[in-house]
Amino acid sequence: MILNRYERTIAKRYLLPGKGEGFIFLVAAISLGAVALGVAALIIVMSVMNGFRAELFDKIVGLNGHAIVQGYEGRLSDWQRIATQARQVPGVTSALPLVEQPLMASANGRVEGVLVRGMRRQDLLANPTLMNNVKSGDLRLLQPGSGKIALGTRLAEQLGAYPGSEISLISPEGRATPVGTVPRIVSYTVAATFEVGVYDYDNAYVIMPIEDAQNLLMLGDQVGMVEVMVTNPDKIQPQIGALQQIVGDKGRVVDWRNLNAALFEALEVERVAMFVVLSLIILVAVFNILSSLIMLVRAKTRDIAILRTMGASRRSMMKVFVTVGTTIGTLGILLGIVIGAVFLFFRQSVVNVIQLVTGQNLWDPSVRFLSELPSKTDPFEVGAIIVLALLLSFLSTLYPAWKAASTDPVQVLRYE
Template sequence: MAATTIDTKPFSPFEWLLASRYLRARRKEGFVSVIAAVSFLGIMLGVATLIIVMAVMNGFRKDLFSKILGLNGHVVVYKVGAPFDDYDNIAKAVMRADGVVRAIPLIEGQVMVSSAVQALGAAVRGIRENDLKGLPLVADNIRYGALDGFDEGGGLAIGMRLANMLRINVGDTLTIISPRGAATPFGTAPRSKTYPVTTIFELGMAEYDKTMIFMPLAEAQRYFSKNDEVDILEVIVTDPEAVEAASQRIRGEAGPTINVTDWRQRNETFFTVLEVERNVMFIILSLIVLVAALNIISGLMMLVKDKGRDIAILRTMGATKGSVMRVFLITGASIGVVGTLAGLAIGIVFCAYIEEIRQFVAWMAGTTVFDPNVYYLTRLPADINPVETGSIVLMALVLSVLATLYPSWRASRLDPVEALRYE
């Protein structure tokens, strides 16, 4: 009676046992184990690096987005060729549009500011007290002084970095000089006036903290000779991402006498560069994971060649081609799966403590890492996107499994007679 071969169930304990034995290092298989270790480290570091870099770039964009839109309006309403003196009526009309939260009249001007020790350029914004308090980015980040009585006090609110560079504090005076002063027979004379500093804020964005000055709207109208006019209306909407539809509704409510622009148009180049850089970094760093997957192929090919005699014996004892293929599939995929999970854990922990790590590296190196004057922000941000992180993990797992298919197939096609011919 002929013996019958009974195929084991796919991924049975027998196959897992063999795969685990092949993953363990032996003295004569040391080189194969080194390649497996390098493949594991490559997958782990590639996934961790990709998660960390993408989280930092997401955090960088999110923080810049919140800072820029937290201080600037989502939609800007202005007039061309006509004085903007009916801003209160336009603001009421704008507020009737769906999705509009606030309409803020502003006066904007470039000035030079000076103290007893320093003179610097700055941007002045004339704004009402209630509107300034309605900006959480400013109202929640007051370091010295207060905004109460801002309209009546006639003082200035300035950034922390500007105050440090001018070496002034709350209660000190600041001289503002504008090149657009009164017209005289000898030309335009610069306008100069001294104001007390009543408030110092810190927004966490170096560019704003060292250049921004808030002045009461009525005082700004007098200083810049605007009479009862403003330069623009900055409009805050509920959904900044849907700003185009909001702009259409605002234009419809305010009438044909006004022009409208939005934050995308005003910062188009800046945010486009960030998006392009983010996509390019993802592609470049994905190559690290791909190289690590290729290491799995080379390691498995060497393992298959080294285990040719074992494969032949297994085949003569009744192991099927599918069973042999699954053994090596488990062996290679285990390296990729464990490496991916380890990289995921390292990436999440690194992002959670990234600011502490930055400070430690700066302390060890004795230099500044992530200079706020260059990167705008005072802290290194990291924002892990679950969908993006999941796609990174899925990509690493797919590459790891695909990398094992060809070596596993070659192992299953090994002829037992040829393998044992010279044994």
Template sequence: MFRPLVLFLALRYTRAKKRTHFISFITLTSILGIALGVTALITVLSVMNGFQSELRERILGMTSHVTITGYDGKLSDWRSLVARLEGRPHIVGSAPYVEAQVMVSAGRRASGGMLRGILPQREGQVSAVVDKLVAGSLGGLEPGRFGIVLGSELAHYLGVWIGDKVTVITPQMTTTPAGILPRLKRFTVVGVFDVGMYEYDRNMALVHLEDAARLLRLGRAVSGLRLKLDDLFLAPRIAADLNESLGPGYFVTDWTRLHSNFFRAVQMEKRVMFIILMLIVAVAAFNIVSTLVMVVTDKRADIAILRTQGMTPGGVMAVFMLLGAIIGLVGTLAGVAGGVALALNVETIVPAIERLFGIHFLAADVYYISELPSELHWDDVWQIAAMAFGLTLLATLYPSWQAAKVKPAEELRYE
């Protein structure tokens, strides 16, 4: 048969006769179902990508891309290590740190937390804490002055602000005439930061590197060296290269290992959401089965006539497969257009809906991320479109096969 005839018949069958408007309605609902499913899938995955990027940015605002420590938990001469790393590709910043679990108290309140000693002049190379200060400055951290910068939640819990005193208690013990007591030191609050992550805002305190080393009796040693890269996704490879090149005595890790459980959980949620929403697309796609079955039932006489005119069973099957493919293609393209448009404008549409109905989806006093971020990944779009269209093609097989089985003699016997 002349191949354009298949396309002509498929396009003709998308328009029902006056007596079969119900078939056109079912066709339209199938297209709309696929379009809505694809739109929802692209939008939701884009929002989840946005959340993942936002959380990653906030976590890496306080966590370095790559961390180098000694196997004994400290580095004796971090300056010589910095000199060895100078000129290496992709490394754009480095800063030493001292870190230990401590107890911070003020008045009758006390809280456990992480004490991190930093060099204020180098800290901006590896973290965003300089830009997250809501009061004071890192310039207040001067060696010997024992200043401290607290996370906003920790400062709120302790009831302190700039100029107030807090006591830092370490697990190390000091022998005194009164017995063995934990080491403690009074610090003055010189700054408060808010990075938007409860883990850090509630549990982190920053002091000068020398003050932390003196409190923890490290001498001239530090806990390790933090590195910043020009591409954070290169961190695993750079860490592996440094492990080989630095030799024994050093332990190199990267941010993907330090927060692996968290990012695996986020990725798992994204996959589960993809599967759930793809099932919605599958339901809409398989509505095409009922649509084509009804069309085949309505067109059995036409099929019989085409068979008597020389059309092969394969040609008949191709007509109805092409009919289903047209329905699926239109629905998929409409869904892609709607999903991309919605994903690119979520940050504008959601606030408008909130203002219109007087609601707030993510309350600022409950969630640290109070706005819906969106990040469209085109590879997700193509994957969703391909899977949706593939499901529609799969749904056409059974009705098309039934159409190909129509026997002309039996159908035209009573015509």
């Protein structure tokens, strides 16, 4: 919308409070603040929701892969052939053997349920999710036959273990005796602790060389699964079909969606619902813009009539009031972007301060899955929020602008 010089002058004059117009200016300021809070709330919530999905996806997939080939009864004997042929499938970047089994761990008189994972040494050292999150010790000490393992930090806390501690892993697959099967108990030394940031993993995982896991579980040369990574996890179906043909009747293929379907679907539904609900804040804010413009038009009726008698057109009056309302909305949007950016930058500090003031644990990792409040801002979503706020601000100006343009100078100035 292009304004000429006198239209810009009038619009600027109406944006500033005149004599006896303090209340109108207050309503306009409240409208600006409401738009800012609405935009900030949308940006913050959508960024946090995106951060949740991205962090969970990166960390869950970092340990579980985009798809896994599972052997029936937890055993996959022909895994070398499956892994080799899987790597030849277009779109597949890696296929790694794993052993994974729930067991019991004992240390310092404490017993906890654990999830033992056996990995080849080269795969372990190439896994950034583990290598970049070591809290104590050294994962490079995990060598076949060394009797060394790594624990999640929270599991280590539960067992009272630390690098150098001895813990025992208890497997129900033991040796047969005349009185029944005796559980297999093997002692290991803790070489390192890690914290990937997902509570369930940090509270359960025990990492060891795959050869040691095979010996502990008496698997021989068999593994439990083959972890598969692909180039595009959102379009993994072609690879799933090809992998299932390779596996045949020796196992099944499960992708990351099936492994974590409930969690990611819940996040997506909540993300859409929060966007719709918080958009109502902006809608309420633009109603404030509407009311402030209506009051401004009523206060400026005489001025409008005089301008009309001096040659101002109806179109000019509409442009002036549309500009005033849209300017209020635009300033609110800009302020909202600043508020949202500042909050997201200091998000964890804000959570910590609120916890300190209220004395409540607002971020329990056992409930929230992640150790810290995540954030990932999508520029396209921010753009959509800005367009939505601008559109609603513009629409809220049309009725007051039309009323101003419809002012009849004869009726207004009849008794002047």
